Amino acid sequence: MTFEKSFRVTRRELRVLSRLPESCLIGSCLENIVFGVFDSEGKIDHTIHGKQHSLSISALAGEKADKIMYMFDKGRCTVPVVQVPSEPKIFIFSAFHSNYPDLHTSIKVNVVQAPKLNIATSFELVDGNLLVPSNEGLSERQDHSLCSPSLICLLKSFVDYTALDIKEKRFSTANIFYNKHMKLDDEVAELGYQVGQLERNIKILNYQRERIVEEILELEVSVDQQQLSQIHLLVNTKEHVRKQVEEQGNTAAAAFFHLFYANTIDGPQFDYVDDIIGVVALLGIVSDYKLSSILAEYLGETYMLAIVCKSYETARALEKHSEDGAVNHNCALHAAAAAIGIRIQRRFNVICLEEIRPYRDPIYNDTQRKLAISPPRFPSGEIPNGFLGYAVNLITLDSHHSNTRTASGFGLRETLFYQLFGTLQVYKTRAEMQQASSCIDQSAVSLDGGIIVTSGIIVFGDCEPEIKFPVVPEFHGVISNSAMKILKQIEDKKGILEAKNREIEKKAQAHSKTLAKFHKKKEILCSLLPHL
Structure with missing residues (x-):
C-alpha cells in the first residue's frame, strides 16, 4: 500500500499600506505606519490574526532594533511610532513577522537636517518702517512639525508682542540692537526645536513602555495562577538582588547591569557580548535564606560580583590596556560605564567557562544536572548528622542558563x-559540622x-x-518547563x-531644563524688543 502526502504552500507578501514621506527631519518620527499581509490573490489575509501573529521592527545600518512586537488584526498591523535617527542619512528599517521572518519588507527614508527657525530675519524694511509678520505669516513660513503645539503658541505670542510694540519704530533705531538680538533669537529658536524633539x-x-506592560500581562495570563505566584516571587526576588548589585557604586557588575538592561552594550569593542553570561550572584537560586547568606559569605563579594563569560576572547573584550600594561579607561567596559x-574604581574578576577544568565524573539524570558526588562518611559508613548536601548541588541554576553549555x-x-x-x-549547625571534621576533605x-x-x-x-x-523556597518543584520559558520572557x-x-525619566528631566531655558531666553528677548 502506498501513501501519498501532499503539502499546500500559500505565498504571502508583507506590504506597507500607509503613504510614507520621501524625507523627514532628524530626530522626528514616522507615525501610524500600517502594514498588511496579502495572499497570492492580492487580498488581505484575514487569517493573520491573534497573539501568534505579530510584527517586529528591526533597524539596519547600525541602528538599534526595536524590541516591541505589534499584533496583527485580521491581516493588518499598525506601528504607532518609529524613531528616526538624529543625524542626516538614508534610514533603512525592516518590518517582519516575528515568527516567520521570511515574511518581511524594507522601508527607506531620507533623513534631512531641520531648517533653521529664525524669527528676526522675517522683519522687513518698507519706506523706513520696520514691519513684523502677522500670525498668519508665521503659520505660512514656519514648519509646525518641528514644534509642539505649546511651543507654537509661545512663538505666536512672541510675534504678537513684537507687532504691538515695535511696528511703528524706525529701522535706524532697530539696527542698533539688531546684531545683539540675532544671537539671542537663534538661541530661542534652537531651544524651541529641542523642546519639540524631546516631546516627540x-x-x-x-x-x-505601555506596549511592554501589555506584553507582560499577556504572558502572565497564559500561566496557571499557582505557577504565576511562584513566577512573581522569583522575578521580584531576582529583581531585588539585581538592584542591590546596581547600588554597589563604581563596580564592573553594577555597570554591566545598567548597560545590559539599557541595551547599550554594543559596538566593535563588544563583539563578544552574546558570550557574556552574567554576574555570579544572579546565576543561581537557593531555597533557604540562611543558605544564601552563608554561601555568599564563603565566596565573598569579589566572587559574587564576578562577571561570567564563555571564553577568554570575551573576557579580553571587556578591558583594553596600553603598551605599558596600564588599563585604558577610554575603551571597552570602562568607557561604556563612564558614559x-x-x-570602575575596583579590580573585578571575570570567570571564563572554557578555561575552567570541569567536573568530569557522573551526573544525575535530572533537569538540574546535579553532580553525583558521594556523601561524606565515617569509617563506620554512616553519613554525618546534619549533612545537607554539597553546595554545588544546593544551587538551582537560573532559568535563563539551565541549558548553557561550553563548546x-x-x-x-x-x-x-x-x-x-x-x-x-553544608551542615545544619556548627556543632554538627565540627563533629564531622574527620569527614571534611x-x-x-x-x-x-x-x-x-x-x-x-x-x-x-x-x-x-x-x-x-x-x-525562592522549592520553586523549581512547582513551575513547569513551559512556565519557566514564560518566566524567562517576563524577566x-x-x-x-x-x-x-x-x-523616560532622563528625557523628562532634559525637557524640563530645556523648556525653562527657552522661557528665560524668550523673556530676555521680549524685554529688549521695546528698545527697537
Whole structure:
C-alpha cells in the first residue's frame, strides 16, 4: 500500500499600506505606519490574526532594533511610532513577522537636517518702517512639525508682542540692537526645536513602555495562577538582588547591569557580548535564606560580583590596556560605564567557562544536572548528622542558563559552580559540622554561620553580606518547563521596561531644563524688543 502526502504552500507578501514621506527631519518620527499581509490573490489575509501573529521592527545600518512586537488584526498591523535617527542619512528599517521572518519588507527614508527657525530675519524694511509678520505669516513660513503645539503658541505670542510694540519704530533705531538680538533669537529658536524633539521622544518612549506592560500581562495570563505566584516571587526576588548589585557604586557588575538592561552594550569593542553570561550572584537560586547568606559569605563579594563569560576572547573584550600594561579607561567596559556616570574604581574578576577544568565524573539524570558526588562518611559508613548536601548541588541554576553549555558540552554546575564551591559541604549547625571534621576533605559551612575554609583554618565572628543569592523556597518543584520559558520572557521584558523607565525619566528631566531655558531666553528677548 502506498501513501501519498501532499503539502499546500500559500505565498504571502508583507506590504506597507500607509503613504510614507520621501524625507523627514532628524530626530522626528514616522507615525501610524500600517502594514498588511496579502495572499497570492492580492487580498488581505484575514487569517493573520491573534497573539501568534505579530510584527517586529528591526533597524539596519547600525541602528538599534526595536524590541516591541505589534499584533496583527485580521491581516493588518499598525506601528504607532518609529524613531528616526538624529543625524542626516538614508534610514533603512525592516518590518517582519516575528515568527516567520521570511515574511518581511524594507522601508527607506531620507533623513534631512531641520531648517533653521529664525524669527528676526522675517522683519522687513518698507519706506523706513520696520514691519513684523502677522500670525498668519508665521503659520505660512514656519514648519509646525518641528514644534509642539505649546511651543507654537509661545512663538505666536512672541510675534504678537513684537507687532504691538515695535511696528511703528524706525529701522535706524532697530539696527542698533539688531546684531545683539540675532544671537539671542537663534538661541530661542534652537531651544524651541529641542523642546519639540524631546516631546516627540517622550511620546515614543511612553508608547513603548505601555506596549511592554501589555506584553507582560499577556504572558502572565497564559500561566496557571499557582505557577504565576511562584513566577512573581522569583522575578521580584531576582529583581531585588539585581538592584542591590546596581547600588554597589563604581563596580564592573553594577555597570554591566545598567548597560545590559539599557541595551547599550554594543559596538566593535563588544563583539563578544552574546558570550557574556552574567554576574555570579544572579546565576543561581537557593531555597533557604540562611543558605544564601552563608554561601555568599564563603565566596565573598569579589566572587559574587564576578562577571561570567564563555571564553577568554570575551573576557579580553571587556578591558583594553596600553603598551605599558596600564588599563585604558577610554575603551571597552570602562568607557561604556563612564558614559552613564559609573567609573570602575575596583579590580573585578571575570570567570571564563572554557578555561575552567570541569567536573568530569557522573551526573544525575535530572533537569538540574546535579553532580553525583558521594556523601561524606565515617569509617563506620554512616553519613554525618546534619549533612545537607554539597553546595554545588544546593544551587538551582537560573532559568535563563539551565541549558548553557561550553563548546565541550559542560553546563554551569560542572564548570562555574564546581570551580567556586568544589566539594564544599553544608551542615545544619556548627556543632554538627565540627563533629564531622574527620569527614571534611576540603571545606564546610553551616547554616548558623560556621565556616571551615580548609583543614586547620576556621572562621570566627559573624557577618551579613549585602549581595546574596536569590531565595525562592522549592520553586523549581512547582513551575513547569513551559512556565519557566514564560518566566524567562517576563524577566527579559521587565528588564527592558526598567530601562525604558530610566530613559523616560532622563528625557523628562532634559525637557524640563530645556523648556525653562527657552522661557528665560524668550523673556530676555521680549524685554529688549521695546528698545527697537
